[in-house]
Amino acid sequence: MNETILKEQSIPVYILSGFLGSGKTTLLVQLIEHWQQQGLRPAVVMNELGEVNLDGQIVDSTVPMTEMLGGCICCTVRGDLGLQLADLVQEESPDVIIIEATGAANPMEILDAVTETSLYMRLELKSLITVVDAAHLSGLYQEQKGQTFKLMQEQIRCASVLLLNKTDRVSAQELKDLEQLLAKWNGFAPVIPTVKCEVEMDLLLRSGADVHVRDSASEAGKPAHQEHHEHTEACGTHGCNHGHEHTDHTVQGDDTNTDASHSHAHGHEHSAPHASHEHVMVYTHYFSHPVNSEAFEQFVSALPRDVYRAKGILSFSDTASRFWFQYAYRESDYMKITPQGEVPNVAVFIGEHFDQTVIRDQLLELEAIK
Numbered sequence: 001m002n003e004t005i006l007k008e009q010s011i012p013v014y015i016l017s018g019f020l021g022s023g024k025t026t027l028l029v030q031l032i033e034h035w036q037q038q039g040l041r042p043a044v045v046m047n048e049l050g051e052v053n054l055d056g057q058i059v060d061s062t063v064p065m066t067e068m069l070g071g072c073i074c075c076t077v078r079g080d081l082g083l084q085l086a087d088l089v090q091e092e093s094p095d096v097i098i099i100e101a102t103g104a105a106n107p108m109e110i111l112d113a114v115t116e117t118s119l120y121m122r123l124e125l126k127s128l129i130t131v132v133d134a135a136h137l138s139g140l141y142q143e144q145k146g147q148t149f150k151l152m153q154e155q156i157r158c159a160s161v162l163l164l165n166k167t168d169r170v171s172a173q174e175l176k177d178l179e180q181l182l183a184k185w186n187g188f189a190p191v192i193p194t195v196k197c198e199v200e201m202d203l204l205l206r207s208g209a210d211v212h213v214r215d216s217a218s219e220a221g222k223p224a225h226q227e228h229h230e231h232t233e234a235c236g237t238h239g240c241n242h243g244h245e246h247t248d249h250t251v252q253g254d255d256t257n258t259d260a261s262h263s264h265a266h267g268h269e270h271s272a273p274h275a276s277h278e279h280v281m282v283y284t285h286y287f288s289h290p291v292n293s294e295a296f297e298q299f300v301s302a303l304p305r306d307v308y309r310a311k312g313i314l315s316f317s318d319t320a321s322r323f324w325f326q327y328a329y330r331e332s333d334y335m336k337i338t339p340q341g342e343v344p345n346v347a348v349f350i351g352e353h354f355d356q357t358v359i360r361d362q363l364l365e366l367e368a369i370k
Ligand SMILES: Nc1nc2c(ncn2[C@@H]2O[C@H](COP(=O)(O)OP(=O)(O)OP(=O)(O)O)[C@@H](O)[C@H]2O)c(=O)[nH]1
Pocket: 018, 019, 020, 021, 022, 023, 024, 025, 026, 027, 055, 102, 103, 165, 166, 167, 168, 169, 194, 195, 196, 197, 309, 326, 327, 328, 331, 332, 333
């Protein structure tokens, strides 16, 4: 294939969705490696609710990355996504683009933004991959209620391929039940059970595309963007309530700034039912002093249930190296890290209507221990 033909091809775009802590970044890192091994140049759009891009620290630093921080891609920063994509294409000429949404995002909004952009740029939406935390979904399904449950359900319904991840944390029977549940909620998307998102990448990338081929009107000779909108509507018909008629997006900031910390809550209104995730709150804590590692581990293991995700980069008073810490659905993980560039000691807590002052006070107490 000569270069002229290659240049005229559209750039494949993949959307990575999934609830907070389900394994999106774990998959992203593997996808990047896969593309790089094939000699392709991937670019990433990364969106985080907090003000620091912590996940960016574990992605290969040579990969062009656009960061959309401090808000959720599907509401507060949705309008920017098109511009970011356009800049990325013009400045980096990537072979493939992957958009990792915040775990609180409604993927349909992102799908809309991408298809809108593909009206004037050569982008081709390939698939919407939703990563599902098997243990978390299993727990929520038993309770059958809550905004988180609804959001997770929506992310599942909109997917063109589903990665049922963290299967190491459920029994064989639970796994079987979950597979049936996913098939019930989304009969279109193939379900691939994984641990640490380990999957044959070609299979994953092919699987998602199948849905679009089936839904698309490409055989009828319609242009690409029309094809994607049809998928959007098709998604609406199989349960993902979503309208193209949006009300104005509103940001409900309740910012309280102190020297050491900053908190942020956000929300938005949609005309579509179930689309709201204004219940999701973020508290970002910047440390002024290193804390004791054991005391911090204890604090993390005792986090209130409403905090379902936390992550950060920390220097401890009793260890030489810095650590990348993660907490997702009652499991925590610590990894030595040498951050790229200047990174403060910071931790981000995400959850549903939790009391941020409690978290802040506990951390300030830990900082005060000599
Ligand atoms: N037990 C278990 N843990 C996993 C698995 N996959 C990922 N994890 C861990 O789950 C945590 C969250 O993984 P991430 O890939 O950062 O999740 P994410 O969806 O990107 O998180 P957000 O960006 O905050 O929404 C990390 O500590 C991972 O190591 C798995 O299959 N089993």
